[in-house]
Amino acid sequence: MSQVRVRFAPSPTGFFHIGSARTALFNWLYARHTGGVFILRVEDTDQSRNSEEFLNVIYGSLKWLGLSWDEGPGIGGAYGPYRQSERSAIYREYLERLKASGRTYEKDGATLFKISGEPQIIEDAIRGRVERTEEKDFVIVRSDGNPVFHFVNVVDDIAMQVTHVIRGEDHLSNTSKHTELFRAFGAPLPVYAHIPLILKQNGPGKMSKRDQGALIEDYQKRGFLPEALVNFLCLLGWSPKEDREKLPIAEIIRLFDLPGINQSNARFDEKKLAHMNSTYLHEMPPDRFFPFVKAFLA
Ligand code: GLU
Numbered sequence: 001m002s003q004v005r006v007r008f009a010p011s012p013t014g015f016f017h018i019g020s021a022r023t024a025l026f027n028w029l030y031a032r033h034t035g036g037v038f039i040l041r042v043e044d045t046d047q048s049r050n051s052e053e054f055l056n057v058i059y060g061s062l063k064w065l066g067l068s069w070d071e072g073p074g075i076g077g078a079y080g081p082y083r084q085s086e087r088s089a090i091y092r093e094y095l096e097r098l099k100a101s102g103r104t105y106e107k108d109g110a111t112l113f114k115i116s117g118e119p120q121i122i123e124d125a126i127r128g129r130v131e132r133t134e135e136k137d138f139v140i141v142r143s144d145g146n147p148v149f150h151f152v153n154v155v156d157d158i159a160m161q162v163t164h165v166i167r168g169e170d171h172l173s174n175t176s177k178h179t180e181l182f183r184a185f186g187a188p189l190p191v192y193a194h195i196p197l198i199l200k201q202n203g204p205g206k207m208s209k210r211d212q213g214a215l216i217e218d219y220q221k222r223g224f225l226p227e228a229l230v231n232f233l234c235l236l237g238w239s240p241k242e243d244r245e246k247l248p249i250a251e252i253i254r255l256f257d258l259p260g261i262n263q264s265n266a267r268f269d270e271k272k273l274a275h276m277n278s279t280y281l282h283e284m285p286p287d288r289f290f291p292f293v294k295a296f297l298a
Contacts, residue, residue: 004036012054040072109143120176125193132176228280
């Protein structure tokens with residue numbers, strides 16, 4: 001098989017939270033496990049909601065967690081630029097291709113995509129077989145000229161030769177739109193892996209950015225060790241078969257694989273995270289521990 005290419009594709013519209021960090025981590029782990037490429041792609045086409053501040057928090061948190069990217073902003077690569085706001089020429093070119101194939105039409109100033117209406121079947125690496133049929137043509141370029149998420153997301157996955165799309169389950173319902181587009185471009189489908197949600201500690205429902213303990217930056221400020229947080233995040237939805245919990249990163253990379261990701265939702269557990277952190281702190285060699293505590297107290 002050709003080299004694995006995965007991407008983490010955040011939209012810088014809010015602070016960097018646990019769910020995004022875990023998605024980034026699972027992509028990074030899969031790339032490291034397979035000897036593949038981990039791409040960082042910034043999905044910043046929504047000008048009204050993006051901010052450079054949020055983007056800098058994403059870069060900073062990824063670096064703090066040790067999730068270094070192989071292609072992306074600041075590094076470059078053969079498939080750049082890696083910010084969608086800089087890729088308009090590429091989107092225009094792909095739009096022309098769709099137009100030429102007769103799969104678009106204009107309505108009220110917007111460009112719509114003509115669906116095939118065929119059942120869209122994927123073999124999701126986590127969820128198994130998922131089938132969904134689109135019933136309505138959908139907008140790919142708004143009347144203000146901005147292309148929509150579904151379009152740019154798929155165009156970039158094709159153009160950047162992404163082989164595996166590992167993302168949150170909240171995107172599962174978008175996938176039939178995406179596979180319609182892949183097929184219209186005559187492009188092979190990536191392998192999909194939709195990761196189950198993280199549930200909030202107390203009560204039902206998905207953990208949101210507003211929940212206590214949701215923001216990565218807070219952990220950094222509160223003196224958590226990135227290794228401990230990474231170890232904890234791995235266990236939110238994945239487990240090594242031998243039922244161990246504290247694992248060095250090299251071991252996690254060796255053991256990590258998509259079939260090991262659970263189908264059921266994971267519940268956030270702040271006590272478990274605190275416990276993980278204290279275990280790591282206890283094992284820190286003095287020559288790291290003292291400077292760390294000093295810097296933290298300062
Ligand atoms: N920008 C999307 C998000 O942040 C990316 C979705 C995807 O990974 O395909 O949810």
